[in-house]
Amino acid sequence: MHPDALAGDEKGNTRFYSGKVLISGGGTGAWNLSDHQSGVAADPNYRRGAFNTITADGKGTPVIYMGASTGIISYLNANLKPEQIEELLSVANYLAAPYGTAEYTLINFGVEGVHHNRVNGVPTFTEEGKKDVQAQTFPFLTAPSAVISNPGGDQVTQDYAAWQAANVKALTKPIFWGMNYSMPPAISAAEAAQNVSDTVKECYRGKKKVSEVQDVVASWRSGPGERLKQWMTENVLEKYGTGQ
Numbered sequence: 001m002h003p004d005a006l007a008g009d010e011k012g013n014t015r016f017y018s019g020k021v022l023i024s025g026g027g028t029g030a031w032n033l034s035d036h037q038s039g040v041a042a043d044p045n046y047r048r049g050a051f052n053t054i055t056a057d058g059k060g061t062p063v064i065y066m067g068a069s070t071g072i073i074s075y076l077n078a079n080l081k082p083e084q085i086e087e088l089l090s091v092a093n094y095l096a097a098p099y100g101t102a103e104y105t106l107i108n109f110g111v112e113g114v115h116h117n118r119v120n121g122v123p124t125f126t127e128e129g130k131k132d133v134q135a136q137t138f139p140f141l142t143a144p145s146a147v148i149s150n151p152g153g154d155q156v157t158q159d160y161a162a163w164q165a166a167n168v169k170a171l172t173k174p175i176f177w178g179m180n181y182s183m184p185p186a187i188s189a190a191e192a193a194q195n196v197s198d199t200v201k202e203c204y205r206g207k208k209k210v211s212e213v214q215d216v217v218a219s220w221r222s223g224p225g226e227r228l229k230q231w232m233t234e235n236v237l238e239k240y241g242t243g244q
Helices: 033-042 083-096 102-109 127-132 152-172 185-192 194-204 210-222 224-240
Strands: 005-006 014-017 116-119 122-125
Touching: 005 224, 033 152, 102 122, 122 127, 185 224, 194 210, 210 224
Parallel strands: none
Antiparallel strands: 005 014, 116 122
16 A cells, blocks of 8 residues: 555544555455554655555454464474483473563573664574575474564554554454365365356456356356365365364
């Protein structure tokens, strides 16, 4: 969103301002400190915002499906000795120290005075820290609960948190949420529905008609979709439930 554009206030309300506005599609992953820094470098008035969720027809209650509760899983070898497992779990516990703790700061910013210094209270890398600290390595093993943190970009955190607070009421668990299962290749390909996805994209670009999208969806439902439904029913639903 371009300068003086659209943002949620502390109550999650949407505000419009005069000035240039650029509206684009995408996820909230771009709503961060890096985006803020590059934006204000180009225009001091830059501020990103987001519309509150709406339904396709503007009626009823919108739905936002929850993402996976975790994205990467670390496994321990079942053949390890009990004391080895306990040691590894203690390491994982240390790496999962909450945001703002001494452990968290050490893991993500290194040693103060060597790898980082405090600038207005914010850990800031030294030249040595930029070379030696690999802040994105350890989270692949284990990490604390996610937080909204944009040191030096307080407005970003306020706007993003306000938007979340205003839209959390639409959050819904999708079917099979939080369940970890692996599909055989043929079923995985059916779930991907590549032909449907490609046809939808072609429709976006004006190369396919809506009727053609409807036809390919119907074809998928009666073939790959039916096989997917049967596999999920027999191997997940009937054995473990819906996950909701």
